[in-house]
Amino acid sequence: MxxxxxxxxxxxxxxxxxxxxxxxxxxxxxPRNPVLLTLSTALVNPLYRAAFLASAAGSGVLGCLAVRPCDLESLAEYLEVPQEDRPRLRAWLDTGVRLGELGTREGCYRLRSPAARLLALPGNDAVAATLEEILRFHVPVLLDAPRMLTTGRRYSLADQDGTVIARSSLALRAMVEAALDRTLDREGPVRLLEVGCGTGAYVRHAAEANPRLTALAVDLQEDVAARAADNMAAWGLADRVETRQGDLRTLDLQPQFDLVTLHNNIYYFPEEERVQALRRARALLAPGGRLLLTTSCREGGNAGLDVLNLWFTYADFGGPLPRAEELTAQLEEAGFTDVRATRLVPGQPFRAFTGTSDGTPVTDTPVTEAADGISRTTAARAAAPSAQSL
Known part of the structure; x- marks a missing residue:
């Protein structure tokens, strides 16, 4: 050299x-690097992890892994994934490993994070469904709202998933059951009508509390009603509970019920149709019969309810969550007496509304036909989910 x-x-x-x-x-x-690092640590990674957990819970993967660790082929068979798509399933599972939600040992996937273990518990299915609801329905409205204003697009029932909604609604189960316990006669014969029965869990609670209770459980969505009927059979209640697809506005029934219940679905009615819906519910009550309506109400400081209201603002059906004083006035306008609004947990926006029918005949006035709170024009465009909702 x-x-x-x-x-x-x-x-x-x-x-x-x-x-x-x-x-x-x-x-x-x-200067952008510290911002990106902060976003990644504080926002992006937790969002990815939450999305993976919601998907893993909703698909049943967490439940499988809660029983025992599984290899790829076992999970693929459970999910009915074709052979040619199994590499993509592996890519999804491996992403869960890198996110820290899953682990691997001896060729098998297993639960790793505390959150994954908790959401895998059967008793926490409603919590897992709530997480999925937030990611699939609440987050999109925050992302899409400005664009929807420029395109004129509105959310419809096709943008919801009735199975997820029915599962997530049970996150409020303890409060709904507490309201039922305060209202239900536990000794005498009771004829119950539940509008928007979802899984049928609340009818089951009422039937177990009163062995002399019989019920008609209706839901607008046929497959949800069929699933509730299967549940009733599994619970040994098929001889006491009739379950069928039904529409509150078109139920051809005599005023025979001692109790009519609507749980977490009043906001599926537009505000201007709520009095008529409540009046129709009163028409199905026997003299002295009672209505029990449970719902979260609009109150300040609850981000989840604010986003739920935003979703309905951008939807072509339903309306906002009620204010307690407004719903009380609507019940009275519908002809109920002894109307009461009870806050079940101090400081929480969830309330139970009760009213009594004095037996005065109800004269229906024509309004836009609705099905368990969903206008017929909307129902014609999309299959409706369970009215037992968000």
Whole structure:
């Protein structure tokens, strides 16, 4: 090697680390990097983890792994994934591993994070469904709202998933059951009508509390009603509970019920139709019969309810959650007496509303036909989910 080549080689070896160091220094000095790091740590990674957990819970993967660790083929068979798509299933599962929600050992996937273990418990299914509801329905309205204003798009029932809604509604189960316990006669014969029965869990609670209770449970969505009927059979209640697809506005029944219940679905009625819906419910009550309506109400400081209201603001059906005083007035306008609004947990926006029918005949006035709070024009466009909702 001549002296000139030697000099060039030495210069390159000295300059290369210096150039690399200068490049790294410029990258490190970029003011966007700390912002990206903060977003990744505080927002992005938790969002990815929440989305993976919601998907894993909703698909049943967490439940499978709660029983025992499973290899790829076992999970693929459970999910009925075709052979050619199993590499993609592996990619999804491996992402869950990198996010820290799953682990691997001896070729099998297993639950790793405390959150995954908790959501895998059968008793926490409603919590898992609530997480899925937030990610699938609440987050999109926050993302899409400005664009929807420019395109004129509105959410419809096709943008919801009745199975997820029915599951997530049970997150309020303890409060609904407490309201039932305060209202239900536990000794005498009781004829119950539940509008928007969802899974049928609340009818089951009432039937177990009063062995002399019989019920008609209706839901607008046929497959939800069929699933509730299957549940009644599994619970040994098929001889006491009739379950069928039904529409509150078109039920052809005599005023025979001692109790009519509507749980977590009043906001599926537009505000201007709620009095008529409540009047129709009163028409199905026997003299002295009672209505029990449970719902969260609009109150300040609850981000979840604010986003739920935003969703309905951008939907082509339903309306906002009620204010307690407004719903009380609507019940009275519908002809109920002894109307009461009870806050079941101090400081919480969830309330139970009760009213009594004095037996005065109800004269129906024509309004837009609705099905368990969902206008017929909307129902014609999309299959309706369970009215036992968000």
């Amino acid at each position: 001549d002296l000139l080549s030697l000099a060039r080689t030495v210069k390159h070896r000295v300059e290369a680390p210096l150039t690399e160091a200068l490049s790294l220094a410029r990258i490190a000095a970029d």
